[in-house]
Amino acid sequence: MFNDNNDIFILLRNSSIERKIMVGISKKLFEEWKELAQRELKGKDLENHYWITPEEIKVKPLYTKEDLKDLANQLENLPGLEPFMRGPRATMYTNKPWTIRQYAGFSTAEDSNEFYKKCLENGQTGLSVAFDLATHRGYDSDHPRVSGDVGKAGVAIDSVEDMKILFNQIPLDKMSVSMTMNGAVLPVLAGYIVAAEEQGVPQKLLSGTIQNDILKEFMVRNTYIYPPKESMRIVSDIISFTSKNMPLYNSISISGYHMQEAGSTLTQELAYTLADGIEYVRAALEAGLEIDEFAPRLSFFFCTGMNFFMEVAKLRAARFIWANLMKQFNPKDPRSLSLRTHCQTSGVSLTSQDPHNNIIRTAYEALAAVLGGTQSLHTNAFDEALALPSKLSSRIARNTQLILSEETGVKEVIDPLAGSYYVESLTNQVIEKTLSLIEEVEEMGGMTVAVSKGFTKIKIEESAAKRQARVDKNEEVIVGVNKYVNKNLNEEIDLLVVDNKKVISEQIQKLNKIKKERDNNAVNTSIEKLRNGAKNKGNLLELSIEAIRSRATVGEISKALEDVFSRHKAVSQSITGVYGSAFSEDTLFNEAQNKVKNFAKKEGRQPRILVAKLGQDGHDRGAKIIATAFADIGFDVDIGPLFATPEETSKQAIENDVHVVGISSQAAGHKTLVPELIKSLTENGGEKIIVVVGGIVPPGDIEDLKKAGVSAIFGPGTPITNSANQVIDILLKKNLLS
Amino acid sequence: MKNFFSLSNLEKEYGSIRDLSKKILSGDIRTLSRCITLSESSREDHQFFSRSVLEKVLPMTGKSLRIGISGPPGVGKSTFIETFGTFLVDKGKKIAVLAVDPSSSKSGGSILGDKTRMERLSQSDSAFIRPSPAGETLGGVSRHTREALLLCEASGYDTIIVETVGVGQSEATVSNMIDIFILLISPGGGDELQGIKRGIVELADLIIVNKADGLLRSEAENIAREYNSAVKLLRPKINKWNTRVVTCSALENKGIEEIWSITEEFFKKFDQESDLSAHRKEQFQKWLREEITQNLNKQIYSDKKINDLITIYEKKVLIGEVLPSAAAYEIVKNFLKK
Numbered sequence A: 001m002f003n004d005n006n007d008i009f010i011l012l013r014n015s016s017i018e019r020k021i022m023v024g025i026s027k028k029l030f031e032e033w034k035e036l037a038q039r040e041l042k043g044k045d046l047e048n049h050y051w052i053t054p055e056e057i058k059v060k061p062l063y064t065k066e067d068l069k070d071l072a073n074q075l076e077n078l079p080g081l082e083p084f085m086r087g088p089r090a091t092m093y094t095n096k097p098w099t100i101r102q103y104a105g106f107s108t109a110e111d112s113n114e115f116y117k118k119c120l121e122n123g124q125t126g127l128s129v130a131f132d133l134a135t136h137r138g139y140d141s142d143h144p145r146v147s148g149d150v151g152k153a154g155v156a157i158d159s160v161e162d163m164k165i166l167f168n169q170i171p172l173d174k175m176s177v178s179m180t181m182n183g184a185v186l187p188v189l190a191g192y193i194v195a196a197e198e199q200g201v202p203q204k205l206l207s208g209t210i211q212n213d214i215l216k217e218f219m220v221r222n223t224y225i226y227p228p229k230e231s232m233r234i235v236s237d238i239i240s241f242t243s244k245n246m247p248l249y250n251s252i253s254i255s256g257y258h259m260q261e262a263g264s265t266l267t268q269e270l271a272y273t274l275a276d277g278i279e280y281v282r283a284a285l286e287a288g289l290e291i292d293e294f295a296p297r298l299s300f301f302f303c304t305g306m307n308f309f310m311e312v313a314k315l316r317a318a319r320f321i322w323a324n325l326m327k328q329f330n331p332k333d334p335r336s337l338s339l340r341t342h343c344q345t346s347g348v349s350l351t352s353q354d355p356h357n358n359i360i361r362t363a364y365e366a367l368a369a370v371l372g373g374t375q376s377l378h379t380n381a382f383d384e385a386l387a388l389p390s391k392l393s394s395r396i397a398r399n400t401q402l403i404l405s406e407e408t409g410v411k412e413v414i415d416p417l418a419g420s421y422y423v424e425s426l427t428n429q430v431i432e433k434t435l436s437l438i439e440e441v442e443e444m445g446g447m448t449v450a451v452s453k454g455f456t457k458i459k460i461e462e463s464a465a466k467r468q469a470r471v472d473k474n475e476e477v478i479v480g481v482n483k484y485v486n487k488n489l490n491e492e493i494d495l496l497v498v499d500n501k502k503v504i505s506e507q508i509q510k511l512n513k514i515k516k517e518r519d520n521n522a523v524n525t526s527i528e529k530l531r532n533g534a535k536n537k538g539n540l541l542e543l544s545i546e547a548i549r550s551r552a553t554v555g556e557i558s559k560a561l562e563d564v565f566s567r568h569k570a571v572s573q574s575i576t577g578v579y580g581s582a583f584s585e586d587t588l589f590n591e592a593q594n595k596v597k598n599f600a601k602k603e604g605r606q607p608r609i610l611v612a613k614l615g616q617d618g619h620d621r622g623a624k625i626i627a628t629a630f631a632d633i634g635f636d637v638d639i640g641p642l643f644a645t646p647e648e649t650s651k652q653a654i655e656n657d658v659h660v661v662g663i664s665s666q667a668a669g670h671k672t673l674v675p676e677l678i679k680s681l682t683e684n685g686g687e688k689i690i691v692v693v694g695g696i697v698p699p700g701d702i703e704d705l706k707k708a709g710v711s712a713i714f715g716p717g718t719p720i721t722n723s724a725n726q727v728i729d730i731l732l733k734k735n736l737l738s
Numbered sequence B: 001m002k003n004f005f006s007l008s009n010l011e012k013e014y015g016s017i018r019d020l021s022k023k024i025l026s027g028d029i030r031t032l033s034r035c036i037t038l039s040e041s042s043r044e045d046h047q048f049f050s051r052s053v054l055e056k057v058l059p060m061t062g063k064s065l066r067i068g069i070s071g072p073p074g075v076g077k078s079t080f081i082e083t084f085g086t087f088l089v090d091k092g093k094k095i096a097v098l099a100v101d102p103s104s105s106k107s108g109g110s111i112l113g114d115k116t117r118m119e120r121l122s123q124s125d126s127a128f129i130r131p132s133p134a135g136e137t138l139g140g141v142s143r144h145t146r147e148a149l150l151l152c153e154a155s156g157y158d159t160i161i162v163e164t165v166g167v168g169q170s171e172a173t174v175s176n177m178i179d180i181f182i183l184l185i186s187p188g189g190g191d192e193l194q195g196i197k198r199g200i201v202e203l204a205d206l207i208i209v210n211k212a213d214g215l216l217r218s219e220a221e222n223i224a225r226e227y228n229s230a231v232k233l234l235r236p237k238i239n240k241w242n243t244r245v246v247t248c249s250a251l252e253n254k255g256i257e258e259i260w261s262i263t264e265e266f267f268k269k270f271d272q273e274s275d276l277s278a279h280r281k282e283q284f285q286k287w288l289r290e291e292i293t294q295n296l297n298k299q300i301y302s303d304k305k306i307n308d309l310i311t312i313y314e315k316k317v318l319i320g321e322v323l324p325s326a327a328a329y330e331i332v333k334n335f336l337k338k
C-alpha cells in the first residue's frame, strides 16, 4: 500500500531558503500516526473507528494521498471542460455568481406579485413561483375538492389573468423565472407564455425553467394528474415545443430534491434523478428530436442537506456521471454533456423546536451547495417547520446567501475542495454507489418501469423509516430535538397566516368575471381542439396556449385532458418491520408494545388506526412512517388514500371501525378539513372515534383544533415512540371509562 | 362449559340486541361495521353478543350473490375488485367487500393495504368495504368472515365479494362460504403460477388470468390457453358447469363485462337447477362441523388440568413409553369425564 522508500523528499530551492516537501507518506510515518491515534482512542480499536453513512459509505478518520492513487481520471479535470466535474463553466463564480432564487408564492397573484417585487429590490436575482395545491392538481379555486387548499401552500392561479397579475411590472424578457409545476404543467406554462405575450415579450426571449419532471411526482412529490404514459407524452411535447420556440428556456428540471426530502439517501437521490434524466432523454429522442436540440436545455435540481462533505461530493459526482451517461447518445455539442443545477437547502433538516437554529443549519447547507458548484440556490427560512415563510424569515434566508456571496470569498476560487484527499475520495465513492443504483433500475427496464412498480418509492420509504428510527433512538443527533433540548423555551414567532376563505372568494370573483367576459364559443372550440389533440396527435403545449389565449381556465384545460387521459390513482405500498427492528431494547418502544397488548386483551382486538391525508396535500412521508411504525408497535393500520375529502375519510373510518383517525397534515388544510371530518364522523355515528392530528400545526391553530374535538396534536420532531404511547394512553383511558 | 355472559354491559355500550338487529336491517353502516368488529373480537362475550344479533337477522340473509376471489399475493385481486366492483355499482348493485389481509407483524399489528387499491369503489355510497386482519388463523378466512358476510346480507348488500390470499388452506374455507369461486392468476415471474396447487384449481369455477395488458398480454393469453385445456380434464363441481378461463386487465378495465356475464350465467344455471340453496345448506352443515371441532379444540387447550396432562403424556411419548394415539385417547377421555 504505502511507499516503502523512507526518504522521498524533493528538495526545493526557493531563493535562498531550502524547503523539504513531502510527496507521499512513508509507511513508517503512517504507522507512527496510527500508534498515536490508537493511544488517544484509549482502548477503542482504531480499526473500528469510522463512520458508516446512511449511504453505506465508510468514512475513515483520516485520508491521505494514498486514497487518490487510482483516481487519475477524476483528478485531471478542469472546469468548463468535459466531463465538467469541476463545474459547467470555465470561470464559475469568479465571473458570475450563482443566481439567488428564492422559491415563494402564497394566497393570491396580487399578494405574491407584491412580494416578488420587494425581493428583487433587495438583492434576489431570479424568481421561483410556488403554486398552491389546487393549481398543482389542475383544479380551479371553485372546485369542491379543494376548499381547504386554495392559496394555502402557494399562489392560486386559475387563468391567464391571474398570471398577468403575478408578473405585473416584472419584465419577462429580462427576469429568469422558475416555475415548480408538473401536474398542471400545460395550462400553467401556457399561461406564462401568454402573459408574456400580452406584456409584449415574444417566446424566444423567455428564460427560466419549468419543473416538468413527472417521474419524481409518482415517486415522492405526488402532484401528478394523469397516468404515467400520458404524462410522459406531455413532457416530451413540452421539450419539443420549447426546443423549437424558446431557445433560452430550460424545458425540464430533473429533480432529486424531493427524493431527499422524502427520506432518500444522497446516493439514491442522485441515482434516481440521473436515471430519470436518461428516461426523459429517451422520450425526447423517441419523439423525434435530435440530442443536441434539447440536451443543453435540461437542468437539474438537488437538495443540500446537513451531510456537508457528502453534499459537495454529490454535486461533483453528479456532473461526472451525467457527462459519462450522456455519451451513449453521441452528442456533438459539449453542452449536451454538462449538468447544470439548482439547489435548495433541506427543509427536513429544519426543526420546529428552537427554530432560530435553522438559520445556522441553512447557512452550512448553502455553503455546501456553493462549494459543490451549484448554478442557483434557494435557502430555506427558519420558520420552515411552522408555516410558509414570514417577511422576516424570508429576508434572513435571502441575506444568508448575500452574505455568503459577498463577504466570505467563496466565489474567488473555482471548485476549491478539489484535490482534498477526503472530498475526492468521497466523490469517487459516491460515483460508484450511484452507478450501482442506476444499474439496478436500468436492469428493471429504466425509471418508468421502476417507478410504476413502486420500486424506487419503497426504497426511499425504507430509508426514511431507518432515519426516523435513528433519530427516535438518539443515534442521530438533532440539536434542540433529541439533544440539548431547551425545555423552557417559550418564544413567540410571528408566522405568516393565510386567510383561505378570503382567497377563495377573491378567486371565485375573478373566475366569474373572466367567464362572463370571454367568448365562450372560442373557449369551447379551443378546448375541443385540445381534446382532439390529446386523443390523436398534435402538440399539447401549442394547443394549450391557444386555449389559454381564449381565456379557458386551468381547471377547464386540465379537465379536458382528464376526460381523455383519466386521472391517475396511485397504488400505495408499504413496508413493515424496518422501524421496529431497530428497537429491540428500547424502553419507550417496549412500553408502547406492552400497552398495546394490554389493550388488545381488554378490547378483543388490536387498536386500529386510520392514518389519513385530507385535501390535496401530497406530503406522505410522515403518514407512511407513522403507519409502518405503528404497525410495528402492534396497531392495525389502515392507510387512507391521498386527496381524500373529510367525508370520504369519515366513511372509511366508520366502515373499518377504527378506534382512531390520525390525520397527517402538512399543507395547512387542517383548519378547514379536520373540523369537517369530525362533523361527518359525528353525523354518521362515529362520534366515539378519536381524532388526532400530526404534522405542521402552527401554535395558533392548536386551540381551534382542540375545540373542534381533536384529542392530541403531534408536531414535527415528535418521536414516534412518544406519539404511539400517547395515542394508546388515550385509548386505554377511554376504554376504562366506557 | 356454559356460554353465559353478562350482556347487559354490552347492550349498554352498543345498544340492545333488538335495536342493533333493526339497525342492521335498515342498512345502518355504523351498526354493521360495529357488529362485524364484535364477531371478529377475540372476546367470547363479544362473539356471543354478535351471534345473538346475527340470529335475529338470519331470516333476512341469503339473498346475495356470494363471490369468492382468491389468488397469490400481488396478482391483482384488490385491483380487480376495484374495477369489477365499480362496474357492478354502475349497474345498480350494492356491493360489500370483505378483504382478509394476511400481513401481520410480530407485534400482532398489521398494515391493511387492500382498501388502498379500491379507492374509487370505497368512495361509492353503494359499496361497503371492510378489510380485516387475518389474526391468528392462517390464510385468514374464518368464522368471522362467514358471520360478516351474513351481516352484510342482512344490511341489504346484494353482492358480497370475499377477498383472500391463496396460501392453500384458506381456499377450501372460502369455497365453503361462497357460491362462485374465482381464482386469479397472472403472468410474470412464473413462480406465482407454480405456487398454485392443483387442488385450488379444482375448486375454481372461473379462472381469471389478470394483467393481460402491455408487455404481459400475450403471455397472459398463453397461460389462459394452457389452463383452458387443463380444466377440460376436471370433473365439473356442479352439474353442467365447466370451469371457465378468461383473461382480463383489472388495471385497464378490460374483460370485465365478459367476467360479469359468465358470473350471471353461473348463477342462472345454479339457480334453475335449484342447486344454490342445496349448496348453501351443505355449507352450513360443514360450518357446524367445523365449529364443533374448533370449539372442542379451544376448550381442550384452554383447560389448565388437561394441559398439564398433555405435558405429562408428551414426556412419555417422547421416551417411547406410550404411543401418541394411546396418549390422545387417554387425554380426551379425561377431558370428557370432567
Ligand code: B12
Binding pocket: A130, A131, A132, A133, A152, A153, A154, A180, A220, A221, A222, A223, A257, A258, A259, A261, A262, A346, A347, A348, A349, A350, A351, A383, A384, A385, A386, A387, A388, A389, A611, A616, A617, A618, A619, A620, A621, A622, A623, A625, A626, A661, A662, A663, A664, A665, A666, A667, A668, A692, A693, A694, A695, A696, A714, A715, A716, A717, A718, A719, A720, A723, A724, A727
Ligand atoms: C418533506 C417536505 C416536502 C417533500 C414531501 C415528500 C413526501 N413525499 O412527503 C416535498 C419536497 C415533495 C415537498 C413538497 C411541497 N411542500 Co413541503 N415540506 C416538507 C418538509 C420539509 C418536511 C415534512 C416531512 O416529511 N417531515 C418529516 C416527517 C417524518 O415529519 P412529519 O410529517 O412532521 O411527521 C412527524 C410529526 O409531525 C408527527 N406526525 C405527523 N403526522 C402524524 C400522524 C399521526 C397519526 C401521528 C400520531 C403523528 C404524526 O410524527 C412524525 C414523526 O415525528 C416540511 C417542513 C418541515 N420541516 O416540516 C415542508 C412543508 C410541509 N411543505 C410545504 C409546502 C408548501 C410544499 C409544497 C406545497 C410547495 C409548493 N407550493 O409546491 C410542495 C407540494 C407537495 C404536495 N404534493 O403536497 C410547507 C407547507 C406550508 C404550510 N403548512 O403552511 C412546509 C411546512 C414548508 C414551508 N414552511 O414552506 N415538501
Ligand SMILES: Nc1nc2c(ncn2[C@@H]2O[C@H](COP(=O)(O)OP(=O)(O)O)[C@@H](O)[C@H]2O)c(=O)[nH]1
Binding pocket: A571, B071, B072, B073, B074, B075, B076, B077, B078, B079, B080, B114, B117, B210, B211, B212, B213, B214, B248, B249, B250, B251, B252
Ligand atoms: N399491469 C397490471 N398490473 C396490475 C393489474 N392488476 C393489478 N396490478 C398491479 O399488481 C399489483 C398488486 O395488485 P393488488 O390488487 O394489490 O394485488 P393483490 O395482492 O392480489 O390484492 C399492483 O401494483 C397493481 O397495480 C393489471 O390488470 N395489470
Ligand SMILES: [Mg+2]
Binding pocket: B077, B078, B079, B113, B114, B163
Ligand atoms: Mg389485495
